[in-house]
Amino acid sequence: MNADVSADVSADVSADVNAxxxxxxxxxxxxxxxxxxxxSLRDVVVVDAGEPRNAPAGHAHNVLGREGTAPLDLLAAGRAEARGYGARFLDDRAVTAHRDGTGFTLGLLSGRVVRARRLLLATGLADELPDVPGLRRFWGGSVLHCPFCHGYEVRGQRIGxxxxxxxxxxxxxxxxxLSPDVTLFVQDLDVPAETAQQYRALGITVREGTVRRVGGTPGDLVVDLDGEDVGVQALVxxxxYRARADLFRQLGGQLATNPMGEFVPTRPGGATDVPGVWAAGNVADPGAMLAASTGAGVMAGAAINGDLITEDARALVARAAV
Structure with a gap:
């Protein structure tokens, strides 16, 4: 399977379309x-700008049956599966959205227009890293954030x-x-007394000061702590988490926030407060790992299909009564 999802320039949809x-x-x-x-034999169009959040990562973990597979390979396989059932793809970006009667009209960056009865928002989120020079260079490798996604790979290392x-x-x-060698670089953050006691019991080192930059090489990072170089092998x-939700806002949706970031609030099954719009994955759950996002997508798809079934049945009854 070709790992370069962006190379799959689809000709599935070449003009304005309804779905x-x-x-x-x-x-x-x-x-x-x-x-x-x-x-479920629905006419589905996927609009994808080709910017997966997990692209910097070399491997995906906690994916049952596909442990360690490269994220882009998983996406390429998923595209092939969806296309095999008849889904169509547009390698494009939706930039405008508005309600059109009971459905929606989307304007794409290419100038094309797509109309749909329902929308599934699965645009994910953007990771806003701390404002420290050098972090982005190592992001997805030696700079990481999730102990379940990538912690095993840095087990036993010097972790900052x-x-x-x-x-x-x-x-x-x-x-x-995951490691006996953990150092917390504290800047503008109070460590509660109980937490400090836990750190001492566990041997976690606390260093106070401002991290000015991060340099070095992958697996051998150098943290500049107020001018002092501190070596670590991985930095957490x-x-x-900034939801990619401009279209949701255009449709009148309101975002929610929690300590992790912002997200699109949903009800069970992924329905949002905007009628006809569902959301799944990290745009609705910032902490969801890949497998959880996959499950949420399935449930949202099932819920949308059920909603359309109800609408279609009611429409038939109404026509028969005329």
Whole structure:
């Protein structure tokens, strides 16, 4: 399977189009939703700008049966599966959205127009890293954030935790499970007395000061702590999760926030407060790992299909009564 998803320049849709459902985003949640809908014989169009959040990572983990597979390979396989059931793809970006009667009209960056009866928002999120020069260079490798996604790969190493947000206090404890050598770099953050006691009992080192930059090479990082170079093999950060939800806002939706970031609030099954719009994956659940996002996409696809079935049945009854 070709790992370069962006190279799959689809000719599935070459002009303006109508569909039962437009899926916005071709990541795990979007593709899983597209498969569920296409298997229900729905006309599905996936609009995907080709910017998966997990592209910097070399491997995906906690994916039963596909452990360690490269994320882009998983997406390529998912595209092939969805297309095999009849889903169509547009390698494009939706930039405008508005309600059109009981459905929606989307304007794409290419100038094309797509109309749909329902929308599945699976656009994911953007990781806003702390404002430290050098972090982005190592992001997805030696700079990481999730102990379950990538912690095993740095087990036993010298691990630093950048304490720029309160959640870093718990991150230090999480990564101590994976390594006896954990250092928390505290800047503008108070460590509660009880937490400090836990750190001492576990041997977690606390260094106070400002991290000015991160340099070195992958697996051998250098943290500049107020001019002092501190060597670590991996550095844990706590990003702010920024939902990719411009289209949701255009449709009148309101985002919610929690300590991790912002997200599209949903009800069970993925329905949002905007009628006709569902959301799944990281855009609705910032902490969802890949497998959870896949499951959410399936459930949202099933819910959308059920909603369309009800609408179609009511329409038939109404016509028969005339």
């Amino acid at each position: 039962d459902v437009v899926v916005l985003g071709g990541g795990a949640a979007g593709l899983a939703g597209a498969v569920a809908l296409a298997r 935790v950048l304490g720029s947000r309160p959640s870093a206090l718990h991150q230090a404890l999480m990564f101590r499970q 950060v706590t990003p702010y």
